[in-house]
Amino acid sequence: MKSWTKSIEINAPIEHVWSFLNGSLEDMQKIMPQVVENTPIKVTEEGVGSVYRQKYKEGKRVMEYDVTTLEYKNTADHKRLKVGFNLGNMFDITAAYELKKLDRDRTSFTYTTTNDPLKWFVKLFLLFSSDKVVVEFVERVKKAAEENQPVVM
Structure with a gap:
């Protein structure tokens, strides 16, 4: 199993940043443009166990x-x-998104992902993997949150 973690400071309120992770498909696509559908199958009151x-x-x-x-x-x-999923019976993947309020207009964002290969030959690919995708993701979240802030009157 391989794990990557990256943190970044975002100049936006915590609730605004959270909306990209826990909001509508449209908001999610601003940071994950390849996700074309996100349909609830099972939703629990406490969140944990939702699918x-x-x-x-x-x-x-x-x-x-x-x-x-x-x-x-x-x-x-x-x-x-923190979410988990199986990708093509090749990998078990987890992704954790953590936000901490620094002040009214600044948020600390930490993204951690793990990738557990399920087939022996796939393990070889992980040997050569870098944190490039993780770095690009946290930068995309920062850019989306800072550029798409609601106007406060």
């Missing part, structure tokens, strides 16, 4: 998988969402 069927487009190919909520915390100063 969403996602469709992910890579080139012309669309992959479908179920995303299960493993952790869920939503307080005014601290938010955490």
Whole structure:
């Protein structure tokens, strides 16, 4: 299993950043443009155990998988969402998104992902993998949150 973690400071309120992770499909697509569908299959009151069927487009190919909520915390100063899914019977993947309020207009965002190969030959690919995708993701979240802030009057 391989794990990557990256943190970044975002110049936007915590609730606004959270809306990209825990909001509508339209908001989610601003940080995950390849997700073309996110349909609730089972929604629990506490969040943990909820399951969403996602469709992910890579080139012309669309992959479908179920995303299960493993952790869920939503307080005014601290938010955490951890999900897990199986990708093509090749990998078990987790993704954790953690937000901490620094002040009214600044949020700390930490993204951690793990990738557990399920086939021996896939393990070789992980040996050569870098954190490039993780770095690009946290930068995309920062850019989306800072550029799409609601106007306060």
